[in-house]
Amino acid sequence: MAVLHHHSFCPHSRFVRLAMGEIGLEPQTAERKPWERDTDFLLLNPSGTTPVFEENEIAIPGASVIAEYLDETRGLGVQGRRLLPADPAGRVEVRRLLDWFNGKFYDEVTAHLVTEKIYKRFTGGSPDAGAIRAARANMRYHLRYIGYLAATRDWLAGSEMTYADLAAAAHLSCADYLSDVPWEEDEMAKTWYARVKSRPAFRTLLADRVPGMMAPAHYADLDF
Amino acid sequence: MAVLHHHSFCPHSRFVRLAMGEIGLEPQTAERKPWERDTDFLLLNPSGTTPVFEENEIAIPGASVIAEYLDETRGLGVQGRRLLPADPAGRVEVRRLLDWFNGKFYDEVTAHLVTEKIYKRFTGGSPDAGAIRAARANMRYHLRYIGYLAATRDWLAGSEMTYADLAAAAHLSCADYLSDVPWEEDEMAKTWYARVKSRPAFRTLLADRVPGMMAPAHYADLDF
Numbered sequence: 005m006a007v008l009h010h011h012s013f014c015p016h017s018r019f020v021r022l023a024m025g026e027i028g029l030e031p032q033t034a035e036r037k038p039w040e041r042d043t044d045f046l047l048l049n050p051s052g053t054t055p056v057f058e059e060n061e062i063a064i065p066g067a068s069v070i071a072e073y074l075d076e077t078r079g080l081g082v083q084g085r086r087l088l089p090a091d092p093a094g095r096v097e098v099r100r101l102l103d104w105f106n107g108k109f110y111d112e113v114t115a116h117l118v119t120e121k122i123y124k125r126f127t128g129g130s131p132d133a134g135a136i137r138a139a140r141a142n143m144r145y146h147l148r149y150i151g152y153l154a155a156t157r158d159w160l161a162g163s164e165m166t167y168a169d170l171a172a173a174a175h176l177s178c179a180d181y182l183s184d185v186p187w188e189e190d191e192m193a194k195t196w197y198a199r200v201k202s203r204p205a206f207r208t209l210l211a212d213r214v215p216g217m218m219a220p221a222h223y224a225d226l227d228f
Numbered sequence: 229m230a231v232l233h234h235h236s237f238c239p240h241s242r243f244v245r246l247a248m249g250e251i252g253l254e255p256q257t258a259e260r261k262p263w264e265r266d267t268d269f270l271l272l273n274p275s276g277t278t279p280v281f282e283e284n285e286i287a288i289p290g291a292s293v294i295a296e297y298l299d300e301t302r303g304l305g306v307q308g309r310r311l312l313p314a315d316p317a318g319r320v321e322v323r324r325l326l327d328w329f330n331g332k333f334y335d336e337v338t339a340h341l342v343t344e345k346i347y348k349r350f351t352g353g354s355p356d357a358g359a360i361r362a363a364r365a366n367m368r369y370h371l372r373y374i375g376y377l378a379a380t381r382d383w384l385a386g387s388e389m390t391y392a393d394l395a396a397a398a399h400l401s402c403a404d405y406l407s408d409v410p411w412e413e414d415e416m417a418k419t420w421y422a423r424v425k426s427r428p429a430f431r432t433l434l435a436d437r438v439p440g441m442m443a444p445a446h447y448a449d450l451d452f
Contacts, residue, residue: 069323099293
């Protein structure tokens with residue numbers, strides 16, 4: 005029995021849900037609260053972070069480790085999709101962007117937004133306005149970079165949709181729920197995001213809600 | 229012509245140098261200053277961070293992307309070494325620890341130590357005593373975790389030396405140069421480190437010096 009331990013608004017969890025949706029993998033899911041330090045969860049993943057994918061008695065922790073595992077065990081994907089290209093240069097570019105979005109974009113933008121605006125509703129403590137301001141400022145240049153990639157290639161890493169698109173879209177979807185993506189500043193980024201958002205794998209993400217917190221009207225609108 | 233762009237005391241660069249040493253790869257090297265924003269270097273790697281490996285007109289940025297690239301292009305290694313095991317569970321464990329040391333250990337410990345105590349000698353600005361204190365406190369539990377792994381397995385990720393050992397040792401070597409590893413607190417970690425440190429690939433690392441900054445006597449002593 006395969007289980008994905010995740011949190012609905014953890015961007016790394018969302019990335020893995022998208023990847024699994026694309027290759028047609030439908031594990032059971034277990035919602036975890038990354039801010040709690042459950043002993044049983046720490047046994048699965050000593051760093052205590054989501055997501056963790058459990059399969060065949062292996063606990064696979066973290067977005068990039070799961071992405072490599074899926075590539076190695078599902079290769080061409082159940083539906084013939086290849087989310088990591090076959091050629092060395094293509095693999096380098098997808099992994100570079102995966103690090104960029106799951107690492108740099110997360111550290112500079114989405115970690116602050118999700119922690120301050122969502123997780124703190126559950127942990128208590130008031131949101132750090134300085135952290136949110138910094139995240140919003142950083143968002144602007146990240147959105148420009150996504151727009152630049154989308155303007156020069158069919159998809160962010162090249163001619164096919166890859167893990168890079170899913171990672172960027174996963175992080176943006178969390179920020180978009182919080183109305184923190186200035187879409188009007190980059191038409192290319194917006195058009196690219198509408199394409200990713202309309203994929204079937206995105207549907208369950210767009211249905212998730214934070215109790216007591218409304219999403220903006222365009223959030224789940226596939227045509228923006 | 230293959231070139232490794234690195235900095236002598238960037239822990240991620242040290243990890244890649246160790247990995248290349250183990251598989252018998254000897255690229256040209258180019259010293260880069262990660263705190264400068266050279267335009268030509270940003271063209272190689274938009275995030276501006278070391279290391280970057282250039283080969284066959286591909287620029288491969290970052291420790292984990294380089295590690296995957298080396299595994300895919302050198303497979304069993306020039307000298308028959310396999311730094312990433314062949315079985316899925318083994319690969320998961322090595323990648324988990326690679327993320328742990330290059331991500332978590334770096335964020336919590338070595339990034340602070342190297343930035344405050346080494347990079348700031350070149351960039352100006354006085355070292356942040358609070359950041360150094362936090363790094364030293366975090367070092368203690370990371371060292372205990374390394375000692376725990378070394379006590380329960382032959383090498384950190386299992387029965388063979390892997391990327392996990394090289395990553396942990398690369399980060400520790402930077403902190404050790406700064407006298408910031410409390411070796412007396414964990415005998416197992418110390419014994420394991422002495423084994424990694426005595427490998428031929430480690431020699432060039434131990435010869436590097438920060439101008440005007442002495443290493444402690446035990447730093448390059450292979451028997452501690």
